[in-house]
Amino acid sequence: MTSRNRLSMQPARRRGVPATVLLGAAFLLAAQAAQAQSPAPPPPTVEEIDAWVEDAMARWEVPGLGLAIVYEGESYLSTGYGVRELGRDTPVDAGTLFSIGSCSKAFGAATIASLVEEGKLRWDDRITDHIPWFRLHDPWTTQEIRVRDIVTHRVGTGSNQPLRPLVADRRDYLMRLPHTDPDHAFRDRYGYTNDMFVLTGHLVETVSGTDWDAYAREKLWNPLGMTTTTARMAPANASPNHAEPHAIIERRFIGNAATTGMPLEPVPWQYAEDVTVPSGGVITSADEITEWMRFHVGTHPNPPLSRASVELMHTPHTVIRNPSSWMPFEGPGAYAMGWSTGRFGDVTGVGHGGNALGFNCSIALAPEQGFGVWATTNRNSELPWVLTQWAMARFVGTEELRSRDWHAEFERSVAEGNRRVFEAEEARQAARLDQGPSVPLEAYAGTYRNGYAGELRIRLTDEEVPPLMPAEGRLGRWDGTPGVHERPAASASAGAQRNGADNGSANGVGARGREMRLVAEFDGRERSVRMPLEHWHVDRFDMWFGDVRIGVSFMLDATARVTGVEMDYYGRFERVP
Known part of the structure; x- marks a missing residue:
């Protein structure tokens, strides 16, 4: 049952041709143009709009629409x-x-x-x-x-x-x-x-x-x-x-x-x-x-x-x-x-x-x-x-x-x-190296800081980290933030399984018998924002804010000491001594 407020149908407004007497050819041209001008078509009826919208909602798979x-x-x-x-x-x-x-x-x-x-x-x-x-x-x-x-x-x-x-x-x-x-x-x-x-x-x-x-x-x-x-x-x-x-x-x-x-x-x-x-x-x-x-x-x-x-x-x-x-x-x-x-x-x-x-x-x-x-x-x-x-x-x-x-x-x-999103993801997958972390996982753990996002803490833990529930409301993307990441279904789940195995093989299991993994933590609006890191290759990891992938690249000096982190969306963090 729809509720509607409708103005009674009226013809569209038009400007008439001025009734000015013109001379010679100019008059004839104006008269011919006025004769040839067709009236503006009437607006669509409410019934026509209803039919169009209902068909469009099925086509775009929309649950509800206000108009x-x-x-x-x-x-x-x-x-x-x-x-x-x-x-x-x-x-x-x-x-x-x-x-x-x-x-x-x-x-x-x-x-x-x-x-x-x-x-x-x-x-x-x-x-x-x-x-x-x-x-x-x-x-x-x-x-x-x-x-x-x-x-x-x-x-x-x-x-x-x-x-x-x-x-x-x-x-x-x-x-x-x-x-x-x-x-x-x-x-x-x-x-x-x-x-x-x-x-x-x-x-x-x-x-x-x-x-x-x-x-x-x-x-x-x-x-x-x-x-x-x-x-x-x-x-x-x-x-x-x-x-x-x-x-x-x-x-x-x-x-x-x-x-x-x-x-x-x-x-x-x-x-x-x-x-x-x-x-x-x-x-x-x-x-x-x-x-x-x-x-x-x-x-x-x-x-x-x-x-x-x-x-x-x-x-x-x-x-x-x-x-x-x-x-x-x-x-x-x-x-x-x-x-x-x-x-x-x-x-x-x-x-x-x-x-x-x-x-x-x-x-x-x-x-x-x-x-x-x-x-x-x-x-x-x-x-x-x-x-x-x-x-x-x-x-x-x-x-x-x-x-x-x-x-x-x-x-x-x-x-x-x-098409562009999926091609970019295919290129990213093709460039992936079959190579584990260059240092033990505990070497990445520490505190990092920049002026934009504040303090970033990287922890190695065997705690269960539940799916992230953002302070803005739910598991999901930042509203309006673009993502160019994984295809749905197989590639995402397979990647997550492999990344978990990589972390486990690099660092074994914790005292509770659970897999050790790196977790990134920020101070949040209402509580800490915690995101597990999934190894991608070498010193590159991924973390997921709902369906937004955030790339995390650790930076090492000539002695293989981790000195900082470069993070998608948040920029470069320097390690705090």
């Missing part, structure tokens, strides 16, 4: 499809809560805009004017970075998701950024970053004196009537109407998480809300995101920000030469403030994509046409992007866009991504 469409500035459709959780008869409806990942970034930019309208911030204020302790990788960038820089993806910091299981809070996260190398020079080009939207959360809290969720609720959500929208997991999970995320059961499948044909299971929600918000982490429903879209296309009766602020947030700031699949435009475009923007056929598209463990989201607007579409799924899937592109094409697109097979285009993209 909202605004047309001519009013709600056209707000509904749900499928189930909130596999194995249970709990239908998704227009009020079902989903985590929307990086679609949260537009809310982050809007809270900054609200502070600007209050006179508490200016877009060109230096960050250090408000957060004196803030530092980046070099002094000049630290002093020059302005408020508008942090919402336009041009700072160059990248995204440091591997820190999330380790840091205590947002400030702890930000204080580690000076220990990272930039992805590109400051203001040099577009470079997607979660880090700077993490900074927006801290900036809002510092300037407003309240936490980000409370500020967004007072200044944005309550005025729009978004009463159940939140950035906190506890109230969302306490709601009887929330979707459960789903993930691939195979723990070491590192192809595209949208790959079909893999068994799914419900999993707990995952994100470090006191770190990631508002880079990600907003939770909302189809009914309530409808009000957000109406506000952005200019038809909400109680807008929380001026139209000038909205238009500024939609204005291009940082050129994007090669758009990502989640962007609602094709060819060169730009990142605005919490939104990407560019041309989609004959209209300007504004939108964003979002990804969290077990959730994907897409929002696309054509503000000048009063159109918006939002789609979200309770598994990682390309379907929200397919659906928003299809809906944009059908409601405001050209004939060429309406005729395209959006499913096939995205399926080819997934297949090509998986």
Whole structure:
């Protein structure tokens, strides 16, 4: 049973030919053009949308989906499809809560805009004017970075998701950024970053004196009537109407998480809300995101920000030469403030994509046409992007866009991504040496340190080390962290068995009769993060954070003394004497 809110069918708006008397050939040409112009096709009916979505969900193997469409500035459709959780008869409806990942970034930019309208911030204020302790990788960038820089993806910091299981809070996260190398020079080009939207959360809290969720609720959500929208997991999970995320059961499948044909299971929600918000982490429903879209296309009766602020947030700031699949435009475009923007056929598209463990989201607007579409799924899937592109094409697109097979285009993209992943893994396997550790395992044990991840302890133990349950929620990948690792099934399990044998043969068994093995340990958000090391070859080991493989290479000096560790994602650690 679906819940839906639908605007009665109306013909699409068109501009008529001006009734100006023209002379000679010019008049004839205008008349012929007017005669030849065909009326815009009607938008798809609700029944047509239902059929398309239900077929698409089967094609992409999606348990549940929320959908909202605004047309001519009013709600056209707000509904749900499928189930909130596999194995249970709990239908998704227009009020079902989903985590929307990086679609949260537009809310982050809007809270900054609200502070600007209050006179508490200016877009060109230096960050250090408000957060004196803030530092980046070099002094000049630290002093020059302005408020508008942090919402336009041009700072160059990248995204440091591997820190999330380790840091205590947002400030702890930000204080580690000076220990990272930039992805590109400051203001040099577009470079997607979660880090700077993490900074927006801290900036809002510092300037407003309240936490980000409370500020967004007072200044944005309550005025729009978004009463159940939140950035906190506890109230969302306490709601009887929330979707459960789903993930691939195979723990070491590192192809595209949208790959079909893999068994799914419900999993707990995952994100470090006191770190990631508002880079990600907003939770909302189809009914309530409808009000957000109406506000952005200019038809909400109680807008929380001026139209000038909205238009500024939609204005291009940082050129994007090669758009990502989640962007609602094709060819060169730009990142605005919490939104990407560019041309989609004959209209300007504004939108964003979002990804969290077990959730994907897409929002696309054509503000000048009063159109918006939002789609979200309770598994990682390309379907929200397919659906928003299809809906944009059908409601405001050209004939060429309406005729395209959006499913096939995205399926080819997934297949090509998986091909590259598997080829890289085959090359890694082929380069593996049949050679054990160069020193006894106890020689690797010790304490290592770097400024980014802190203290790393390598222990040799015969203790049972259970599968890692990250402080962010579950056995699984960091949300949004890419992995290029093992194929599913045989290669993963066989590799783990062989690695265990290698460790055993190198060091025997402990006093309890169990195999000795190396374990890496970090200080974590709520408890120690412990990961067993599996020998790969020589002084190279692998450790697994759920389905993310982290390569660990020990460094030895000329006397075969272990002096340090180079670790994927975390960099180089020096051994502590």
